[in-house]
Amino acid sequence: MVYYYRCYNVIDNNRGTYVKKINYKHLKRSLWAYHMNTGSCNACDIEILATLMPRYDAERFGIKLVGSPRHADVLLVTGTVTEKIKDKILQVYQQVPKPKLVMIIGSCGATKGVFHESYAMAGPLDTLLPVDVYVPGCPPRPEAIIYGVAKAWEKLEEL
Amino acid sequence: MDAQSIVTIIQEKLGSHLQASRLKVKNYHAGIIRLHLWISIDREAFHFTVNTLKSLGRLHLSTAMAYKEYEDRIELIYPFALKMDDAHYSEFMIIASVDIPHNDLTIRTITDIVPGALFMEREVMEMLGIVIEDIPDSRRLFTPSSLQDGYFPLRNGKNKEDSK
Amino acid sequence: MKSDIVYPLNIGPVHPAFKEPIKFTFRIEGEQVAGVDIDFGYTHRGIEKIALERNYIQIIYLLERVCGICSFSHPLAYCLAIEDVAEIQVPDRARYIRTIIGELERLHSHLLWTGIAAHEIGFDTLFMYTWNIREKVLDCLEEFTGNRINYGMLTIGGVRRDITPENSETITRMLEYYMELYDRASEILLDDLTLRARTEGIGILSREQAEMFCAVGPTARGSGLLKDVRIDYPVNAYYDIPWLNPISPRDIGKEPIGDVYDRMAVRVLEIKQSLNVIQFCMENLPEGDINSGEGAVKIINKLKKLEGEGIGRYEAPRGEVCHYVILDNQEHPIQLKVKAPTYSNGFTWIPMLTNIEIADIPIVIASIDPCVACADRMTFIRKDGAKERYSWDYLHQKSIQKYKRSANQ
Structure with a gap:
């Protein structure tokens, strides 16, 4: 129900003239995430899936992977941003309704990591998008990913 | 089949087209050997060579094509894995290299013999600028279409015309 | 229609x-x-270009990041290629440890694939089930190597960590756990009517096509093409195992036609094969050194004086991985070509x-x-x-x- 209520608060600053302050307090606990791979090596992706599986079971906190960015609260980004996918990540970011959070999973999204000399990179991601939570590690453990989501809650409560 | 007889068969089949060959054998216990055979071939005879190798057994193009770049030529390396009988541990590597001069960077496609080579040939075309003749699909594989024409990412700049 | x-x-x-x-x-x-x-x-991350600016030891850790799932296969193929050029002899114990880690990786990759395949046809219960039992092998890998995904286990001329007696107890428990579950899991995967209905007769790749397009790994074996680098070409400790044969759907009495079901059957049977290989290696694990005892600097100095070309092949969970390295008296290779199975x-x-x-x-x-x-x-x-x-x-x-x-x- 939190999500349903929030839909009415979304304001399109580009088109609408009606501006209302978004109440971030309604976005608590049940975070829905959209996962996007922007050139990662799969390690972070399988750790995100492992986080949702019965052993770690992040769904008990209401965290869920959704199939469309339009349903998401959090954009989980893995991987360094390559030149060829740069446009796509910007488009996906536009499609996520406000208020939205961006989380980087893995070291290479935050700093380009081991690929730092490569010419094929458009990243790191925080030069393109506002990033809220960084989860370092190559790949981060599922516990670290859950901790990162908990940090995102804390951030939302402060807003 | 021992190493020397395999080499003899290939030498007989290829005849004068074989410019040079080098054999490297590593012996494991109980008759298990690992065999790597390097051969260099004329550009004109390369298509014939691949055809000949295919008639000997199960031919598999094992890795993406490597290359060595010199001032006047590019040496293109095709590593094949050839299996001639059904026995275990009988597959061996034939690493065929072809010299292509810089002033005429063309080679005939082998996709009519080994269709699985298409991705590798497309990669060679976009990365090294070697023109593959009669290739069924000449689009780029990895690089974006915005990359300017006449620029080939993996050349190392040893050729003088490149550095101009 | x-x-x-x-x-x-x-x-x-x-x-x-x-x-x-x-x-x-x-x-x-x-x-x-x-x-x-x-x-x-x-x-595209430009790994082959980056590799030319790193030294021989750094490349091992770079190549682990080619793929997070085959993060043992790629550096192993590279190490085999370098050992081929430099004629380095790998100690027997290291060969066996490499085999064990490689098979553990195959086990986790095939379980992962089974889950993904179940998810793609909408069977999410099986997805959860296989990913849950997959955690056991990840625990095992973590105990051996210190990490769940990128192991950092390899070095040129051997491995970096030994298998201790405590580790072998863990592996025995893990093998028992999977052996118990295997019958039930293979029954669900191979005999379930819904799964069969969704996988049989679709996505057909004939044997001739597989051979023509140079297919590798379970994709080739599902079409009846008996192609397996572990058996065709001597690597690691596989040539010590007398009963090792390429898997094909004929092992469950089905003539391969190359559909999705056949490829799934190959992977399910390979899970069993991997368990048997691990058991064999643990029983026959030789004593001795696990590497040459030389530090990274010494290895780099040795390779700096070499010239030549080497080739390294290994059967990753998805098929053949092949690396081609050219050395030319420098601190880094002048060329590194990577061929991944999906390619x-x-x-x-x-x-x-x-x-x-x-x-x-x-x-x-x-x-x-x-x-x-x-x-x-x-x-x-x-x-x-x-x-x-x-x-x-x-x-x-x-x-x-x-x-x-x-x-x-």
């Missing part, structure tokens, strides 16, 4: 059916796929996807266990900063125009 209306269907590069960016453009006639075009390159298998998608229904697309694509990160390891460099960009809409429009043209012809 066939119809006269032909329309294009773009899937990807960002789509929930694939965990990785890859773009398929299908030409659809009614409900059936009439043609397919694949666009790679979205996860070979990518071509087999075209015969598999032709003439299937739209609803079967996800499972057929998943059936070769694609690893786009591996296939896109290549590089591109921009000479200047100029960038030309096409929007998604523009590309979509372009592709519609193209197919309108081809439909009119």
